[in-house]
Amino acid sequence: MADEMTREELMDVLEAMLEGQLRALRSLRGRSAPLRRRRDGRKSNMIIVFDVLSEKGAPLHINDIIRVAAETHGTVLKRESLVSALTKKVLDRQTFCRVGPNRFGLLARDGGSAHE
16 A cells, blocks of 8 residues: 555654653653754754854844844744744743843753743
């Protein structure tokens, strides 16, 4: 049959499912799941943001994050999508914190604030 899964495809599906379950469990325990590279070797937007904030060593406004990502990583990030994704991470207390209006930092380094 043409629509049967290969062994490799099945293992990929099972691995993705288990990684999702592990992230959910860690979230319930209050621990963040580590950011990981995508399988195709490219960096996800969140890893790029993490790299930008790590390199700069301080919280940045979303516009500065986008500018630095374009300059240093050659990646054009969409503002609305990025703010939405970062806000979700902030609310889940995963990796990022909000330190002011549209200003984000790294949770481990920059702490957090009442703006979360």
